[in-house]
Amino acid sequence: MHKYPLEILPLIHLGWSSQRQDNLLRTEMERGPAKVRRLTTASSLYISGEVEFSDEQLAVFEDFLHNYISDGADSFLFPDFDQEQDWRECRFRELPKKTRVDEGIWKLTLELELLP
Numbered sequence: 001m002h003k004y005p006l007e008i009l010p011l012i013h014l015g016w017s018s019q020r021q022d023n024l025l026r027t028e029m030e031r032g033p034a035k036v037r038r039l040t041t042a043s044s045l046y047i048s049g050e051v052e053f054s055d056e057q058l059a060v061f062e063d064f065l066h067n068y069i070s071d072g073a074d075s076f077l078f079p080d081f082d083q084e085q086d087w088r089e090c091r092f093r094e095l096p097k098k099t100r101v102d103e104g105i106w107k108l109t110l111e112l113e114l115l116p
Contacts, residue, residue, distance in 0.1 A: 002064070002074070008061050020043055023040060024038060043116060046114075047112045047113075048112070049110055050108065055104045058106050061108070065096070071095070072091065072095055090113055092112060
């Protein structure tokens, strides 16, 4: 499994949010409140955020995306958000969106799924 290249960890994080995967099944009843049960014992954590890359960082990132993780089809190891030294297995939920914000500066929107 490939590791996310540390040399392209963005210096500027424009904001991150996270949400646990919905792991519940709700069944409406004819009377009374709905029944709720857990579907599985493990669920993914969805992380989304925006980062800024230089032209050089973007080139390395796109090489990693296309050539190492098959355009996002394969999972990879990404540095844990809570602990600097741990790695978590994850994959892209959707391909990153990129916007040019200035000469040589790109804003990328990343949607990741941290796997259990």
